[in-house]
Amino acid sequence: MKQVSERIRQIRTEKGWTLRSLAEKSGVSASALSQIESGQVSPSVATLEKICAALDLPITLLFDDPANGPDPQIMLAGHRRKVYSATSHATIEPLARGLPDKKMQPILLTLDPGGVVGESPYAASEGEEFAIVMQGTVVFEQNGKTYPLQEKDAVYFDPHQPHNWKNQGREPSVVLFVVAV
Incomplete structure (x- = not known):
């Protein structure tokens, strides 16, 4: 979950958003967002969906690696x-x-x-x-x-x-x- 927490913080700050602005857009409180970003709490899947919707990105982007070109991505x-x-x-x-x-x-x-x-x-x-x-x-x-x-x-x-x-x-x-x- 640490990688997900760090990715949320990274995307939020890249957008120039404060915790409060993400809270307003997602419906997740600023205090809960702070705890999620710091890894203090494990959010529900639905909460991750709300955060991703506010950030306008699919939930799987929280887990994505950089693009590897046109080769198929094998997931053993x-x-x-x-x-x-x-x-x-x-x-x-x-x-x-x-x-x-x-x-x-x-x-x-x-x-x-x-x-x-x-x-x-x-x-x-x-x-x-x-x-x-x-x-x-x-x-x-x-x-x-x-x-x-x-x-x-x-x-x-x-x-x-x-x-x-x-x-x-x-x-x-x-x-x-x-x-x-």
């Missing part, structure tokens, strides 16, 4: 960067880094039992999202409705509408997201 399972959110009880694993001008952002999300992406339903700023449950079970919530999903179930949805993900099971759940940007 044991060598991918992972970030754990203690608040969400979730591991975020970006699956496409280093390619400039990406049109989609694939992300692997592992939710521990009892894990929840956002403290409350949240909206994202990206175009469209697709998700498929690779392992376990999750509950997808949107527009006041809940949708229990099992392994191999998929959902294509508008992330601009408030939504959330929960693992109410006893085993970790793994969900593959593809976000169109």
Whole structure:
């Protein structure tokens, strides 16, 4: 999470924004932002989404490496960067880094039992999202409705509408997201 915290601070300062201005744009308090940037707290996935929306960048840019040219970017399972959110009880694993001008952002999300992406339903700023449950079970919530999903179930949805993900099971759940940007 340290790299993510440092990247948020770097992008905010590059834009010339104060903590207060980012707080106003993101809806995350300045004190919480300060604690996130200093690595004192682990933000939820939804809070990271809010911060990235305010900064006008996809969440995976927090994990990106510099562009490596036109060569394919191979992401071996044991060598991918992972970030754990203690608040969400979730591991975020970006699956496409280093390619400039990406049109989609694939992300692997592992939710521990009892894990929840956002403290409350949240909206994202990206175009469209697709998700498929690779392992376990999750509950997808949107527009006041809940949708229990099992392994191999998929959902294509508008992330601009408030939504959330929960693992109410006893085993970790793994969900593959593809976000169109």
